[in-house]
Amino acid sequence: MFKNFAKYTVLTTIGIGALLPLTxxxxxxxxxxxxxxxxxxxxxNQQAIERIVNEFNASQTKYxxxxxxxxxxxxxxxxxxxxxxxxxxxxxxxSNEISTKQLSTxxxxxxxxxxxxxxxxxxxxxRKNILNYYTINGKLYSMxxxxxxxxLYYNKDAFKDxxxxxxxxxxxxEQVTEAAKKLKEKTGSAKLSILPYGxxxxxxxxxxxxxxxxxxxxxxxxxxxATFNNKAGKNILNWIKTNATAGTLxxxxxxxxxxxxxxxxxxxxxxxxxxxxxxxxGNIKKNAKFNVGVTYLPHPEGTKAxxxxxxxxxxxxxxxxxTKVQKxxxxxxxxxxxxxxxxxxxxxxxxxxxxxxxxxxxxLKDAFKETPILAAPVNQLKATKINAASAGALITAxxxxxxxxxxAMENVINGKDVxxxxxxxxxxxxxxxxxxxxxxxx
Amino acid sequence: MKKDKKGQLASQNLLAWSLLLPSFIILxxxxxxxxxxxxxxxxxxxxLMGNPIKFIGFKNxxxxxxxxxxxxxxxxxxxxxxxxxxxxxxxSYLMAVLASQKMKGIALFRTMFSSTMxxxxxxxxxxxxxxxxxxxxxxxxILTLLHLPQINFLSDQTWSLIAIIGTTVWMNLxxxxxxxxxxxxxxxxxxxxxxxxxxxxxxMRLRKITIPSTSATIFFVTVVTLINAFQTFGQVDILxxxxxxxxxxxxxxxxxxxxxxxxxxGRASAQSVILTIIIMIFTMLQFYVKNKxxxxxxx
Numbered sequence: 001m002f003k004n005f006a007k008y009t010v011l012t013t014i015g016i017g018a019l020l021p022l023t024x025x026x027x028x029x030x031x032x033x034x035x036x037x038x039x040x041x042x043x044x045n046q047q048a049i050e051r052i053v054n055e056f057n058a059s060q061t062k063y064x065x066x067x068x069x070x071x072x073x074x075x076x077x078x079x080x081x082x083x084x085x086x087x088x089x090x091x092x093x094x095s096n097e098i099s100t101k102q103l104s105t106x107x108x109x110x111x112x113x114x115x116x117x118x119x120x121x122x123x124x125x126x127r128k129n130i131l132n133y134y135t136i137n138g139k140l141y142s143m144x145x146x147x148x149x150x151x152l153y154y155n156k157d158a159f160k161d162x163x164x165x166x167x168x169x170x171x172x173x174e175q176v177t178e179a180a181k182k183l184k185e186k187t188g189s190a191k192l193s194i195l196p197y198g199x200x201x202x203x204x205x206x207x208x209x210x211x212x213x214x215x216x217x218x219x220x221x222x223x224x225x226a227t228f229n230n231k232a233g234k235n236i237l238n239w240i241k242t243n244a245t246a247g248t249l250x251x252x253x254x255x256x257x258x259x260x261x262x263x264x265x266x267x268x269x270x271x272x273x274x275x276x277x278x279x280x281x282g283n284i285k286k287n288a289k290f291n292v293g294v295t296y297l298p299h300p301e302g303t304k305a306x307x308x309x310x311x312x313x314x315x316x317x318x319x320x321x322x323t324k325v326q327k328x329x330x331x332x333x334x335x336x337x338x339x340x341x342x343x344x345x346x347x348x349x350x351x352x353x354x355x356x357x358x359x360x361x362x363x364l365k366d367a368f369k370e371t372p373i374l375a376a377p378v379n380q381l382k383a384t385k386i387n388a389a390s391a392g393a394l395i396t397a398x399x400x401x402x403x404x405x406x407x408a409m410e411n412v413i414n415g416k417d418v419x420x421x422x423x424x425x426x427x428x429x430x431x432x433x434x435x436x437x438x439x440x441x442x
Numbered sequence: 443m444k445k446d447k448k449g450q451l452a453s454q455n456l457l458a459w460s461l462l463l464p465s466f467i468i469l470x471x472x473x474x475x476x477x478x479x480x481x482x483x484x485x486x487x488x489x490l491m492g493n494p495i496k497f498i499g500f501k502n503x504x505x506x507x508x509x510x511x512x513x514x515x516x517x518x519x520x521x522x523x524x525x526x527x528x529x530x531x532x533x534s535y536l537m538a539v540l541a542s543q544k545m546k547g548i549a550l551f552r553t554m555f556s557s558t559m560x561x562x563x564x565x566x567x568x569x570x571x572x573x574x575x576x577x578x579x580x581x582x583x584i585l586t587l588l589h590l591p592q593i594n595f596l597s598d599q600t601w602s603l604i605a606i607i608g609t610t611v612w613m614n615l616x617x618x619x620x621x622x623x624x625x626x627x628x629x630x631x632x633x634x635x636x637x638x639x640x641x642x643x644x645x646m647r648l649r650k651i652t653i654p655s656t657s658a659t660i661f662f663v664t665v666v667t668l669i670n671a672f673q674t675f676g677q678v679d680i681l682x683x684x685x686x687x688x689x690x691x692x693x694x695x696x697x698x699x700x701x702x703x704x705x706x707x708g709r710a711s712a713q714s715v716i717l718t719i720i721i722m723i724f725t726m727l728q729f730y731v732k733n734k735x736x737x738x739x740x741x
């Protein structure tokens with residue numbers, strides 16, 4: 001044993017000596033405070049988010065942001081919830097709008113308001129209705145970053161071929177149905193898609209100035225029941241039913257890829273009208289070989305369009321991080337939401353620029369001039385009235401509500417009764433809200 | 443002398459235990475601990491992170507039995523398992539019988555028949571997703587050619603389950619075919635020669651020689667396919683996400699949704715316990731039948 005002692009000592013010394021320079025490299029690197037940023041962007045959007053991070057890292061020497069892709073929103077959230085509050089939690093975390101209630105009550109995040117106060121940041125440049133979504137009891141909880149809203153896309157060339165006038169900027173259900181019927185007459189096949197998807201239902205409801213749940217959409221205090229079993233809810237389902245009965249509706253079902261199938265059916269000319277997030281605009285613009293028309297989300301005749309709820313995601317800050325990390329993270333958020341960065345981001349992806357000043361930049365002005373359809377989602381957002389309905393619902397049971405309303409939509413397409421499906425969905429959502437409130441102790 | 447023997451026994455015991463220890467540890471960490479934990483969680487109200495808040499007894503189970511969605515999930519799971527297992531078994535057995543013939547070029551067919559083994563669940567589901575597309579899909583084209591009304595395979599309550607069963611059977615075929623083919627080829631040829639002398643028909647030979655000789659393998663394939671069917675996930679996620687109105691919401695998919703999307707770990711655990719019990723009953727039933735058969739054959 002001791003015979004080899006000397007040998008081991010020599011070997012160890014040489015080994016450590018050889019590794020020593022490496023620790024220097026590491027030390028040089030750690031002088032910059034590392035900030036871990038979990039995001040859920042893929043494809044074109046991932047490149048765009050990495051561009052922002054790289055520009056930030058190049059712009060200063062104190063902090064280094066490390067972007068990590070953690071799967072889609074649904075996959076990333078449970079990961080965050082399982083490490084939240086520990087040292088393994090990321091410093092910054094991108095999460096979609098419907099997790100707002102969950103994250104804000106999880107005790108794992110530091111409200112953005114704390115940093116805004118600490119570093120005396122003024123949010124006046126950020127868009128009011130986007131801030132509204134993420135503000136609870138007067139406190140901003142997360143930083144708006146990638147925001148989108150639904151719009152209606154249509155194929156202008158197909159309309160021309162069928163001898164139909166372009167849709168107005170702010171169309172009604174009746175006008176859309178009329179166009180769908182004419183397209184069917186001309187081509188012999190269904191050309192309109194209304195995806196059975198809870199989010200679409202929520203947006204169509206908000207556009208009629210109706211809340212999804214009580215207590216001011218859950219924003220005054222915790223919501224206790226669903227409120228969509230009314231005229232507005234029926235309007236939506238009846239519109240779907242009318243088109244399903246007339247044979248003008250294509251149903252892409254509820255699978256994980258249904259949304260993608262819908263978009264590619266549109267760009268390949270299989271369908272001529274559908275509703276989707278404005279975030280798909282970049283993709284559609286690139287792939288469609290025809291003139292694309294973009295309008296506001298439709299509303300029923302006789303009801304004033306109220307506007308839409310903000311979708312997309314925001315960036316959250318983990319609780320319990322050091323002051324240095326907090327400072328760096330906030331620097332990054334300021335950078336990422338600056339006028340210039342948001343303008344470029346908006347062009348790259350089709351999300352809104354969350355910064356008002358972005359719209360004054362030459363970059364965005366030129367882009368709007370070149371492709372006027374880019375402006376439609378922004379104008380819709382500007383026309384949106386600020387109220388409880390357009391602020392969006394704040395409940396923990398959001399994912400369950402989406403399944404319930406999605407089922408109602410799908411069942412109506414399959415010929416079931418509108419009234420009973422709607423009341424079933426509302427009743428189930430109320431049960432789900434109560435169960436979730438029990439879970440969170442509210 | 444006596445002492446020696448005792449010592450020998452003790453050291454043998456020690457050896458046995460130390461050899462068993464690694465598998466005990468692995469099973470303990472990855473099987474027994476999660477099982478016990480699931481059972482405990484199924485009786486708890488959990489917060490959004492899945493931590494237990496309070497003991498609520500069988501309330502999770504009662505809620506499940508009272509909810510329409512679980513009833514639908516449960517029924518469609520049983521229907522799905524029954525049809526996907528039987529169809530897989532019958533079709534792959536017929537394919538194996540066909541491919542066991544000695545013919546020129548049979549190797550090509552054997553490769554073709556077993557090729558679905560090389561396709562992952564995701565890829566297979568996406569291929570079928572294209573075929574089910576309401577406008578450009580293969581089935582839609584065929585229906586148009588035959589002047590039949592269009593079917594919305596993935597959004598109709600009955601057809602969507604049929605679509606999932608079809609996809610699953612197609613995916614299962616390769617593996618079952620290969621195993622069954624191996625078993626059929628291992629049957630001694632002289633049995634068939636004797637049967638030929640007796641002038642037995644093809645059907646007679648299949649019933650009296652082929653099937654009895656491969657019964658052990660058939661049993662194995664049934665168990666594996668059945669358990670696999672209960673655990674189906676990928677096809678559902680990609681083709682329908684459990685819709686329309688829960689009509690393809692198979693149990694494992696429902697568990698995933700409740701645990702990771704709806705953050706109701708308690709409810710998800712309760713469903714897991716129910717699923718475990720069902721699979722246990724089926725497996726025990728199968729072994730019971732097999733043992734009975736085995737005893738009969740021995741007599």
